[in-house]
Amino acid sequence: MKNLLVARRYAQALLESAGTLQAVEDTARDLESVAAVLNASRELRLLAGSPVVRPARKEAIFRELFGKRVGKGTMDFLAFVIARQREAHLGEIAEQFSLLRDMKSGVVGVEVASALALTPAQEQDLSRALGRATGKGVRLKFTVDPAIRGGLVVRVGDTVLDASVRRQLELLKARFIAGPSTN
Amino acid sequence: MSDVRPDEVSDILRKQLAGFEKEVDIYDVGTVLQIGDGVARVYGLTHALMSELVEFPHGVFGMVLNLEEDNVGCILFGESSEISEGDTVRRTGRVASMPVGEGMLGRVVNPLGQPIDGRGPVATEKLSPIERKALGVIQRQPVKEPLQTGIKAVDGMIPIGRGQRELIIGDRQTGKTAIALDTIINQKYTHGEKAKREGIKPVYCIYVAVGQKSSTVAQVVDKLQQEGAMDYTTVIAATATDPAPMQFIAPYSGAALGEFFRDSGRHALVVYDDLTKQAQAYRQVSLLLRRPPGREAYPGDIFYLHSRLLERASKLADDLGGGSLTALPVIETQAGDVSAYIPTNVISITDGQIYLEPGMFNSGIRPAINVGISVSRVGGHAQIKAMKKVAGSLRIGLAQYRELEAFAKFGSDLDKSTLAQLRRGSHLVELLKQGQFVPMPVEKQVVALFAGTYGFLDEIPLEHVARYERELLEVMELRHADILGAIASTKDIAPEVGDRLKEIMKQFTESFRASVKA
Secondary structure (H helix, E strand, C coil), X not given: XXXXXXXXXXXXXXXXXXXXXXXXXXXXXXXXXXXXXXXXXXXXXXXXXXXXCCHHHHHHHHHHHHCCCCCHHHHHHHHHHHHCCCHHHXXXXXXXXXXXXXXXXXXXXXXXXXXXXXXXXXXXXHHHXXXXXXXXXXXXXXXXXXXXXXXXXXXXXXXXEEEXXXXXXXXXXXXXXXXXXXX | CCCCCHHHHHHHHHHHHCCCCCCCEEEEEEEEEEEECXXXXXXXXXXXXXXXXXXXXXXXXXXXXXXXXXXXXXXXXXXXXXXXXXXXXXXXXXECEEEECHHHCCCEECCCCCECCCCCCCXXXXXXXXXXXXXXXXXXXXXXXXXXXXXXXXXXXXXCECCCECEEEECCCCCHHHHHHHHHHHHHHHHCHHHHHCCCCCEEEEEEEECCCHHHHHHHHHHHHHCCCHHHEEEEEECCCCCHHHHHHHHHHHHHXXXXXXXXXXXXXXXXXXXXXXXXXXXXXXXXXXXXXXHHHCECCHHHHHHHHHCCCEEECHHHCCCEEEEEEEEECCCCCCCCHHHHHHHHHCCEEEEECHHHHHCCCCCCECCCCCEECCHHHHCCHHHHHHHHHHHHHHHHHHHHHHHHCCCCCCCHHHHHHHHHHHHHHHHHCCCCCCCCCHHHHHHHHHHHHCCCCCCCCHHHHHHHHHHHHHHHHHHCHHHHHHHHHHCCCCHHHHHHHHHHHHHHHHHHHHHHHC
């Protein structure tokens, strides 16, 4: 199980200590790159999750890896997380941090899945339309998911606007199973 | 069967497919964080309501039971093995509900109202939330109509009224279910023509089986069918193989169905067999949801679990239709321990209890009701006058008998009055024995108890009491049907009827004694 409680607390603390908006943005970018590296490297993930390796050694490894690539604040944070032996949660902390940052700056993260890649013009249109609909700034993340067969699946927070062909087929199936329609 | 024309098929398809293009489905989702035996923790579902239904993949449904800061605890009504961490959970926007209606009668369904008797879909048009707040004081009135169980010992001494909550408690294998089933079977007369003439309204029955063996439930259904009781009965079954959440909600589903009848001005009886198993199922899901355990590891709201269920039994005020919902919860004790947590809770909630004892059961006194500690706190007002007259001294007679019985074991020198009391008591005990699945109409009960309390039985040898009762009732039915009719219609024993009854019994007893000697 993901330990959201821990992740949220560390993310909250980091957000508060980052201070200015610019610093927050920088930290977010740093954290994202750390999370990306963690995601990409199985060895690093195993190292972070291993209780056998001493914190001092882990810190040395992290410093060597990220010391030049991330800001000083972020590096200190990484060292602190390692000292508290919560490095296994770094991925979740990064996730929570970007959520909290969005909440603070009134931006919503929106995930858009489509069966085929959208053209830049379509992405622009969608971004404007969603901005109007939510009344907030939107940060779009586009993914291509052939499994939805066609249409779009837009996820804003917990709410899903499902206009995919897959969902339509599911609903159609349910309607056929349920028997003759009443209308 | 005529052939289906191809254009007909495409017509229907086209109709079904209409509107296919324009639908955009909007729903809220969450992600499964953790999945365990019958429970799941879900991240997201921010706007989920308490006891809302949520849909997991593979058609498994769940219900929200815990709302926490960053996750939602759900109980699952299906196979948890098919769901894995990271699966998407969808809100349905409706709270857990039970389909209700007349179509439910005669059916065997699971706690979600889905049929499990293999007889196709249930025709209902309404959904009722399984968790509903019980009615307040204004909407109720005192219990005043009797609910005849057809069991002499119960109807005579522990009368149950419509809208009452009477607990049936005892060890395993003491006949708890038998009493409940007899009561359901006895409601058959309320659906007949005779009852209609006498102004007795029909009682619809719901039997909720919680955590029982599937074979036991099949037996119960079979028996009810044989007796013709399924026509007005619904069986809601959450057997031992069903997930604990199903067992936990089963009684609430039963109450929801009972309320449907009650709120439409009719009368319903719901048997919860049994609430011990339901409490255990609730304990299981509570502990899995990491709610703190209390006494006997039950969660802190275990009392509320049962009190909110049993509070839904009620007799409605006349301007609301005057319907009623009677509840017969069943509790199984361990080695007669009524001071365990769940038994004491339910005893304090209900309006009385029928206590069954294994000792009495094994010595052949069946139903094995311990009259001394069985009570009915409100049913007395509902008892018909005729029964009050004959059964009034029954309880005292039996109480004195029990006291003397223990005492008489020590010495043989007993005075005459003591011996008389002992003889009366032993005959009454014999008279109150009754077979299973042979409920007795109230007027016959009155006649049988009349013979007992007015001492006509005293001179009959104990082993002949059962035959005496049987033959007396035969005589009454064949030659004096008018007396039985008078008791049934006036619900009282008029003085002249009483005199005639005494006369008839005197003659019958004499001839019976002659037959015993011969």
